[in-house]
Amino acid sequence: MKNILVTGGAGYIGSHICLRLLEHGYCPVVLDNLTNGHRDSVPIEASFVRGDIRDRATLDHIFIDYKPIAVIHLAGLIEAGLSMRTPEDFYNVNVTGSQVLFASMRANECCSIVFSSTAAVYGNCSQQLIDEEQQIRPTNPYGRSKAIVETILQDYSEIYGFKALALRYFNAAGADPNARAGERHTPETHLIPLAFQAAAGITSGMQVFGTDYNTLDGTCIRDYIHVDDLAKAHIDALNFVTNQHQPNFDYINIGTESGASVLQVLELCQQITGKSFEINYQKRRDGDPERLVASAQKAKRLLNWTARFRNLEEIISHAWSFFESQSK
Template sequence: MKVLVAGGAGYIGSHCVRQLIAAGHKPVVVDNLSYGHKAAVPDTVPFHDVNLGDSVALDRIFKNEQIDVVMHFAAFAYVGESVTKPLKYYINNTSATYTLLDSMLKHGVKKFVFSSTCATYGIVKSLPIVEDMPQAPINPYGQTKLDVEIALKALAYGQGLSFATFRYFNAAGAAEDGSIGEDHNPETHLIPLAFGAAQGLRPALQIFGDDYPTPDGTCLRDYVHVDDLSRAHIAVFEKLEQPGAALFYNLGTGQPTSVREVITAVEKVSGLKVPVNYTTRREGDPPALYANSTKAQTELGWKPKYLSIEPIIETAWRWHERKPKGYQDR
């Protein structure tokens, strides 16, 4: 199928583009490069430097490209920034997404795959997290994702849109061959920050709290390989053949890893020492957060290839060793 990948030059989107090609599909990328990297998109893939809020440009793309499915990865995703600049997130994550949905429906495209987040759940009362738990986001980022989920349900009921929403936990790793990987500016994710500190390219790694009620005192998180995420998005295509399908899935391994365990694995894989500074807890960080992905595994036949942190970090190291300064390091 021909697949429009919104945000296809970003971290997860660019990996999904590669997986789509490997599966025999034809991706078309839309990305305004506010955070993405053109170098992450293969030269053979049609690329449109377009803002999702530009309805005229979107109408032109849908008219010319004959799209079958739309994948959406084009959200801003800095939780702290969403608190201080909420309108930036509502304009991009909700309003622009509604413009995209309006344009695709006008052109008869009724299959949509949405990149959501575990942040829609807010503070949960029990673990692991399952899909039918209450959703009560505690920041604008999570709220904007939930707002889109609600709109998608209305469109499925009212206009026959078929959609799948994937609620991610912690995306990590890089392409197995090291050709593309994680490069954010600013960088807030633990694994690239740890590699940068170990390589002497960043300051010492800040660890926010070592007194949590966890085995080693640091936070537990569910790290899922970016290619495993991508494969789930493709596996759901058959489910979208049913008009009005409204599907929700958690994506994680269900195997929580602590901050200290991540650092240990980074040091083992790279052979480098990670300089660390411990500081006080960060407001809003729960001690543990991990998924139950049974529904995705049962309904989609999806199973993560990477079930533990070390092989995930091995793929990330291939990227960081080859491109220590990211895509600018040519």
């Protein structure tokens, strides 16, 4: 089996990618410091190294011992709201950590990488469907940190011969359809699992930030992509970069081309769980774009990828099944 280094592979998205890698005949080598990930989220068939992407010695040992043919780089800080309070942490982990990783890749002659980027690089965008030609204008340090890493990868492709693809995720949601993996952030920051906590009585209710956006119900609109579809996109992207004969860098949206507002998601969560919960309305958070919905045509054209789970009710149902399995 061919080894693939998965940084941040013990996290929500990483654990699903590892499952997909195994199904496609790859062996994941997971590097994770377990700050946000969980050791038991890593499939038993995968190799695991506890460490930080800023630790060059650990990275060099992984490349020497496991000889991965490519890297899927997920490790980093992801909370956009937190980045507005502690930007230094985001640049330290997301940018400096990536530079250390790329230096180790160069030294160990591993030049193929799939990078976990984000739709937050677009910032506030007036397009109904955001395509990759849209100018990037991130509104928070999280989005800016990802944009910086994309720029580094473009330079490394042109100068050092990297073969790199940045996947600009829209909102990852859901769980493995067989409940083998799902969302377990501590503390939780994502909308759907927070709604489940409110439905289960773990928290006293839900906070909604901003009701005065120019949308149907005044709340933000996002494109929710099933985490299993997102994992499949990484396999397609991995095959794309490893089959490239020339250095190359590109970026691709991963989304469904449909959006839902915060209140629409919460209403579905209450329907699916069969439980109501209090919703507390707060003022807008700094750095939150009004609408982020993907055009996914480039992914279809380059990777032959399209979202399989396009029904938000099904996405939320899978997430609820996993949440219930963890509560037993």
